Amino acid sequence: MPGAPAAGEMLQQLINAIVFGSVLTLFALGLSLAWGTLDVLNLAHGAVFIFAGYLTYELTRQGALSFVPALIVSMVGAGAATVALEVLAFRFIRTRFANKRQAELSMLVASIGGAIIIDQVVSNETGATTFGPPSSIFKVREYHLTGSAGITNIQILIVVVAVLAAVGLDQWVRRSRQGRAVRAVAYDPVTSGLLGVNVSFVAISTMFVAGALAGLAGVLLAVNLRAEEVAVGQDYLLTAFAILIVGGVGSVRGAVLAAYLIAIAETAVVAYGPTQWRDGIAFLLILLVLLVRPQGLFAKAQFQRA
Amino acid sequence: MFSSRRLRWPGGALALLVMAVTIAACGSSKPSTTKTTSTVSSTSSSVAASATSSTESAGTIPVTFVGDETGLVAFVGKEVLKGMEVAVKRANASGELHGKKIVLSVMDTASNVSTATVKMSDAVKSNAVAVFGPLLSNEALATAPIAERGKVVDIETEAEVGGLLQIGKYIYRLTPSEFLYYPLTVDHLAKLGVKHVNLVYASDNPTLTEESTKLLPEWTKKLGISIGTSVGIPSTTTEFSSIVTKLETGKPEAIGVNMIGPAIASIASALRTSGYKGTIFCDQSATAGSLKPGGSAANGIIYGVLYSPEMSFPSSKEFTKLYEESFPGEKPQGYDATGYDAMTAFADAIAKSGSDTREGVLKGMQELTVAGSFDGGSGPLKFTGPEHREVSGPGALVEWKEGAEHMLVQGTPGLESQPLKAQ
Missing domain, CATH: 3.40.50.2300 (Response regulator)
Incomplete structure (x- = not known):
């Protein structure tokens, strides 16, 4: 049947897009959370993402830890690194700059500094070369579907974890007491503080969750890719900006939908178009959205915040 | 071999710009740091004010x-x-x-x-x-x-x-x-009976692009090997599933991965996980230990190298x-x-x-x-x-196996470039 291979290939590319969208979702959720609630455009998010992959590599290469404990420790490590940035830099900037724009710009620059430091640490420890956790920590197996299409167990895990993380974060921000505090701080930190919200704690816990989400994505990607280098995090950061702008800053649901939209668009270009234009897709979408709906496709107003 | 990779993100660009300005400023105002390597005399040459020496x-x-x-x-x-x-x-x-x-x-x-x-x-x-x-x-x-x-x-x-x-x-x-010893790889493919290959290469790297779009097609054509899918992707690409699916179309007997950095191990792993059993060949960038993270999936990858510890030259x-x-x-x-x-x-x-x-x-x-x-x-x-x-130089063709390179063919010295013997 001549059409069968094409159908199988199409299904495979759809699966590829869903897996890619799931990685982007995990990556973008943390960035969106920090930006949407604390106005921190954390350019160190990509470095934290790779830092988690590096931690897993270090924790597993001598057989010290198995996959799940290494994942948890790496997520905590990534969260701690982000909290360190909040405590050492962002918090001071927030309190010292009355002008919001100045504060945002200063935090942007501070996060670049954080990214350089984290990248340099990883680079020094890995000899600035390729690294990845040993294949023995997670035996990757492929399950054949129809035709030539298949999906691996790590890909299934990525999709499931991304969906759970997105739903969990959405519900946490919308329904939990802590989530309401996050939204209140996002809306007006000064008034929130006057009303009894511990703004400092909210900021630290939010940054920890953002970092841990980057860590979760970083570890799963490291296992899926098998090999990483420091620059990998920066590439995801670029696509994540597109996701946030297309989805609407601070909108969890928007970020998820935008992540899958961009993943499908980029995969389609690779599969059926000029492959080298893949990265251009994200920027084209940014441009279109900025022209047509500057607040993002899924933001109902300037302030949606989850 | 190396061409500059493009800056990957605006923050990185900004950071590099700040660093470059800072370094340039430092360089103009004070002496640079110079390290004398440990294997040589401790009487280090000083950069400071010594004039150009012709004595x-x-x-x-x-x-x-x-x-x-x-x-x-x-x-x-x-x-x-x-x-x-x-x-x-x-x-x-x-x-x-x-x-x-x-x-x-x-x-x-x-x-x-x-x-x-x-x-x-x-x-x-x-x-x-x-x-x-x-x-x-x-x-x-x-x-x-x-x-x-x-x-x-x-x-x-x-x-x-x-x-x-x-x-x-x-x-x-x-x-x-x-370019002078890559023909060793192509020659070996012909000897393995390969007739059809697909290829992925780093499109933002001039060396790899020239190798993949100009030279490799010439060499393979001479040996009766056809290149089906040839995919150019930025070296910064980190999502390979869709590319791997494309590379497997037409069931090629060999797949070329002319990439740099972790992409080689990632693509090889994805190919092996999806059941691809053909030969994988790549550029000499694989020598920098970039295959190690691939584990057993990287076994069998072949590539040309400048030097192998197994070379027999005195x-x-x-x-x-x-x-x-x-x-x-x-x-x-x-x-x-x-x-x-x-x-x-x-x-x-x-x-x-x-x-x-x-x-x-x-x-x-x-x-x-x-x-x-x-x-x-x-x-x-x-x-x-x-x-x-x-x-x-003569170069050599090596195969990656169990975490190490093993020489398959040693090139012939004294030639401008290695010949395609299988033609």
Whole structure:
């Protein structure tokens, strides 16, 4: 049947897009959370993402830890690194700059500094070369579907974890007491503080969750890719900006939908178009959205915040 | 081999810009940091205020490696330096330098063009009689004119960019282009009976793009191998599933992965996980240990290399032995050999001219090129190209197996490029 291979290939590319969208979702959720609630455009998010992959590599290469404990420790490590940035830099900037724009710009620059430091640490420890956790920590197996299409167990895990993380974060921000505090701080930190919200704690816990989400994505990607280098995090950061702008800053649901939209668009270009234009897709979408709906496709107003 | 990779994110670009401005400012106001390598005399050459020296120095021959010891290609720079250190040790012990000893200093470019130009200027102002590096093509293009204007021989390694040697007579490139021994890989594919290959390559890397879109199609055509899908992707790509699916279309007997960095192991792993059983071949970028993370999925990957510890040439065996003595427990790799080759040629030039002034080094290098070849760690290297200021080498074809390279074929020395024997 001549059409069968094409159908199988199409299904495979759809699966590829869903897996890619799931990685982007995990990556973008943390960035969106920090930006949407604390106005921190954390350019160190990509470095934290790779830092988690590096931690897993270090924790597993001598057989010290198995996959799940290494994942948890790496997520905590990534969260701690982000909290360190909040405590050492962002918090001071927030309190010292009355002008919001100045504060945002200063935090942007501070996060670049954080990214350089984290990248340099990883680079020094890995000899600035390729690294990845040993294949023995997670035996990757492929399950054949129809035709030539298949999906691996790590890909299934990525999709499931991304969906759970997105739903969990959405519900946490919308329904939990802590989530309401996050939204209140996002809306007006000064008034929130006057009303009894511990703004400092909210900021630290939010940054920890953002970092841990980057860590979760970083570890799963490291296992899926098998090999990483420091620059990998920066590439995801670029696509994540597109996701946030297309989805609407601070909108969890928007970020998820935008992540899958961009993943499908980029995969389609690779599969059926000029492959080298893949990265251009994200920027084209940014441009279109900025022209047509500057607040993002899924933001109902300037302030949606989850 | 290296071309500059594009900046990957706005933050990185901003950070690099800030760093470049800072470094440039520092470079203009205070002396640069210079490190003298541990294998040589502690009488370090100072960059500070020493004027350009054309007089022979007493007892020592100062040279500087303006190299990438940190930054994007630090993993290469560190190996090149180790190779140089081995060659310095050998030359100093041999007595061929008329009783003098080479003192090697290092200036770190941090894989940054601005830093590299500052460091090259410092090196030219110093009493160094020759400079080596830097490694990235864009760094080399920016710094070679400084060496040329300073009338100091600059021996490049790794930077394969076109136009480099046209900058002037003081510029040499002593790392053979991979284009010269890539045919060994294609020849082997033909011998395996491969008739149809698909290919992915880094479209933002000029060397890999030329190799993949121009040379490889010519070579494969001569051997009756057709290239089906040829996919160019940015070297920064991190999502490979869709590309792997595309590479498997048409069930090719071999798939080429002319990428750099972690992409090679990631694509190979994805191919093997999806059940691909054909041959995977790639560019020599795989030598930088980038296959290790691939584990067993990387077994069987073949690629051409400049140097293999299994080479049978006497000079290669000597290099391997000296390296293992200098760095116990370590196996030399191609980048070590390029550093060794560059420094060996320099020592041979001093021996030939009998002078260790800058003019003497140039004269010695010119005499060496007239001789036609010299014996390096990579085997007999033949001078070729414009004014014979670059070299060709035999190279070898290796297979990655259980975490190590194993030589399959050794190239033939003395040729401009390796022939396609299977045609």
